[in-house]
Amino acid sequence: MLTNDILRRVRYALNISDKQVREIFALAGKPLGDELLKTMFLKEDEAGFIRCPDAQAHVFFQGLVIAKRGKKDGQDDANKAAPGELGNNDVMWYLRIALQLKDDDVVAALKKASVDVSASEINALFRKKGHKNYMVCGDQFLRNFLAGLTATHR
Numbered sequence: 001m002l003t004n005d006i007l008r009r010v011r012y013a014l015n016i017s018d019k020q021v022r023e024i025f026a027l028a029g030k031p032l033g034d035e036l037l038k039t040m041f042l043k044e045d046e047a048g049f050i051r052c053p054d055a056q057a058h059v060f061f062q063g064l065v066i067a068k069r070g071k072k073d074g075q076d077d078a079n080k081a082a083p084g085e086l087g088n089n090d091v092m093w094y095l096r097i098a099l100q101l102k103d104d105d106v107v108a109a110l111k112k113a114s115v116d117v118s119a120s121e122i123n124a125l126f127r128k129k130g131h132k133n134y135m136v137c138g139d140q141f142l143r144n145f146l147a148g149l150t151a152t153h154r
Helices: 003-013 018-027 034-040 054-069 088-098 103-112 119-125 139-153
Strands: none
Touching: 003 054, 003 088, 003 139, 018 034, 018 054, 054 088, 088 139, 103 119, 103 139
């Protein structure tokens, strides 16, 4: 799933305005320019589309966590290195942390998107890579989760 598509769906699900997007990036220590804001949320077939780098999406999600939960004591954003590639599991993890979702909340959101899943399957998504019970989050699963979040928050 394209990073732009993920950000657009999260923004819609949580009803985040342009002003709030700028604030989220500022909270993460990386202010966002007007031009980049415009291109970040464009669809692939729209004029001016530029693929949003994974590092930029990590900054957005880090800022979202700070906006929803507050900054950790002693946290220094300027020196914080953004992780590499943004995977679907990372998106699920960021949203779970930012929105303070429990396993039951994730299951309920997926149920709103007509997906039946157990808490143990949800736990497998949040395990570290290499763990014997780790499960990769597919694009369709993430789409369903974001659709469930939209139904929950809008």
